[in-house]
Amino acid sequence: MQTRRFRFNRGRGTADVDSVIMVGSGGRLRRLLLSRTVAVLVVVAVLGGLVWSLHGLSARERQRLVQQAEANAAGIVAATVNSHLHAWVRDGVGLSAEGAADLRRDAHQLRQAGRLGGIGIWRLDGTLLFADPPDGAQAITVSPADLARARAGVAWTTAGARVGEQASLRVFLPTHPDGAPEAAHTWLVAVDIPQDPAEGALTSAALRTQITLATMMLLLIGGLLALRRALLRGERRARTDALTGLANHEALVEACAATLPAATVERPAALLLIDLAEFKTINDTLGHLAGDKLLTQIAATLRGLVRAADLVARLGGDEFAVLLTDLPDAAAAQLRAEQLLAALRTATFELEGITLPVDASIGVVLAPRHGEHYLELLQRADVAMYEAKRGHKGTMLYDENRDGHTVDRLQLVGELRRALDRGEFVLHYQPKMALPDRSIYGVEALARWQHPSRGLLPPGEFLPLLESSGLIQPFSKWVVRTAARQAAAWREAGMPLKVAVNLSTRSLLSPALPATVLSIVSGADLPPSLLELEITETALMTNPDLAARVLAQLRARGVEVSIDDFGAGYTSLAFLRVLPITALKIDRSLVSGMLENACDRAVTEAVVDLGHRLGLRVIAEGVETEQLLDALADLGCDRAQGYAIARPMPPAELERWLNDENASEWSGTGSTARQRAGTALELIGRSGKRAQLAPDRQ
Incomplete structure (x- = not known):
């Protein structure tokens, strides 16, 4: 069962717990018990069945008693009354005193017998x-309507x-003696038939059965309603954030399962x-x-800012989500x-008498444009939120171009792993x-990556x-090892070139x-x-104390150490003077x-002066002219x-560049280029052999 309407806790911008529960709480019986419509239908059906059963029992019991009373009354009239009426018709006179006395005697005997x-x-x-009796509370009377019914021949x-403690049924029987014309000699005989105690017991048993059935039905209804209320309370607690009263992560998952399939472009x-933003600072201060109170106020604010059809949820900590449909x-x-x-x-937002400013970063994803399932959307919303914060x-x-977790990127990660195993990475060297x-x-x-x-x-x-x-760790280790082996090979060939290697933040902090x-x-x-490690400012300042150690x-x-890209980061000058660089x-x-x-020239000059005053060498990179x-x-x-000197080259090309009088092909033209080539030749001239990469000694 699914629904598109979400209204939670009676507030705006929140979701109906019953509706959210219907989305996917698991189990057909569970969903049926939690459904408000099904609950109403069950109550109506049970009550209707109870009323019908009670009515049926009462009607059948009354019908049985009436049939029994009518049979008894017909028997009394046939055995006692008709004989006297027959004599009356036969003699042509009214009921004689002797006949009346006989009839009264018979009636008395029947009363004594309880019949x-x-x-x-x-x-x-x-x-x-x-x-009989002639008067008193038990005297029988008839109305004009009764006589009219009797003329129609209706019993x-x-x-x-x-009769004493017994109830009775009064049977009205239009009758005439045998052989007499109906129109001429028809009487109305009314007979009170007392209920037999055994019949009363049967009636009481039927009543007890009715009461028992009604009680069982009511208990069943009460049990079903109590079970539904308990399940709803449990489901509401399971889908509500205890602190803010908003929907929680589970409720958001189920709401997305209900609404996302209907979304279109x-x-x-x-x-x-x-x-x-800065919620940790508020917590720590x-x-x-106080942090919990702030979250509660923010939750109430968010709840009041969205439509009734939308859902606000707290995912945990200081993260909230809003589902817009x-x-x-x-x-x-x-x-x-x-x-x-x-x-x-x-x-x-006021806490402890302090008015606090609140800021946030919000990542936005669309369904179905950015995904059709909750987890996919949440991951991409997290990427967008991080980009907004950064x-x-x-x-x-x-924006998928900013996402480092796409399928293409995963495929590239696999290729990178294989590249490390297959030796597809190479090092180029820039003089x-x-x-x-x-x-x-x-x-x-x-x-460089020599991609297949x-x-x-x-x-x-x-x-x-x-x-x-x-x-990056195994890759950095490979770079350092390969560069060190190459530097050792050049040294052995008479070219003691210092090799600089860039280190990542993760490698530095290991x-x-x-x-x-x-x-x-x-x-x-x-x-x-002959090995120099280049570290960026950002890497250094991630954990300055550990980096320094x-x-x-x-x-x-x-081992020499230099700060790479100086001026692009935020190295503390106070910390710079104590760094081992x-x-x-x-x-x-x-x-x-x-x-x-x-301005750039002034900053560059200032950096040169600063480096010299700190006893450091200063290197300029990106020199193009x-x-x-x-x-x-x-x-x-x-x-x-920089490229004004030479571009990065494989080892063999670098050696040729150093050994070639026409070094201008790589590094420029004119006397300056030839001077650099000549200096390089001095290095090569110390050995008549070409440098070969030494085998790995580890």
């Missing part, structure tokens, strides 16, 4: 011929006078996921009791979300230049998914990182000073605009990296 309560005989004109039975349904179009869902958010922001946009409609003498002192290892069908993919195509899928890195360096027979262990063993790497967004933008190289050198920047 007769009284008897009366009338002509059809109303003349009384005989009565009938009514309640008679009581033209008339969609929408699920809004609401997450309150004012206490959980039968919307006129897709834009209406976004509009309703913005109206809810605006109302929350302007509403007054972008400080208040509300956000789901890094010392600006004072324009010499190549090292390289940065940059990962899509070709060579840059890091932006797979690194975010490696982070979110949990594959307590096992120092042991892993040092084990790799030792296994590759590489001096730790991990990096301190690495620095103590000679050796270099700052200026973010490319500052470097690329410093020739055209005075010779002019930028010269400008950075003028600012005193120590090192540079």
